[in-house]
Amino acid sequence: MSQMAFDTLQASEALETAGMSREQARAISLIVRRSHEVADVATKADIAEVKRDIADVRKDMDTRFEKVDAQFADIRKDMDNKLEKLGLSLTIKMGGMIGFLVVSIGLMLKYLR
Numbered sequence: 514m515s516q517m518a519f520d521t522l523q524a525s526e527a528l529e530t531a532g533m534s535r536e537q538a539r540a541i542s543l544i545v546r547r548s549h550e551v552a553d554v555a556t557k558a559d560i561a562e563v564k565r566d567i568a569d570v571r572k573d574m575d576t577r578f579e580k581v582d583a584q585f586a587d588i589r590k591d592m593d594n595k596l597e598k599l600g601l602s603l604t605i606k607m608g609g610m611i612g613f614l615v616v617s618i619g620l621m622l623k624y625l626r
Contacts, residue, residue: 528538
């Protein structure tokens with residue numbers, strides 16, 4: 514974050530003009546300067562920069578989520594295709610087993626008579 518500018522000479526001159534002694538004016542201006550140096554204050558420019566950074570992050574996230582959504586759609590299609598093939602395969606196998614069972618029962622009934 515950027516620091517606020519504070520001119521100690523200008524401040525001490527202003528305080529001297531107001532009737533303070535030179536030493537008092539310097540002491541007060543130094544105290545104010547030190548308080549400004551340690552102050553961690555965000556400026557409007559700092560806030561605008563953070564907002565731009567957040568907007569950039571949101572754009573990146575949207576792009577990544579679009580890619581992830583596309584990948585999920587591909588996975589769903591693959592799973593649907595595999596499940597459809599599995600269902601068809603099971604239908605054929607079950608049909609074969611039922612056919613075998615019907616023929617077997619028919620042969621058993623023929624030989625049991």
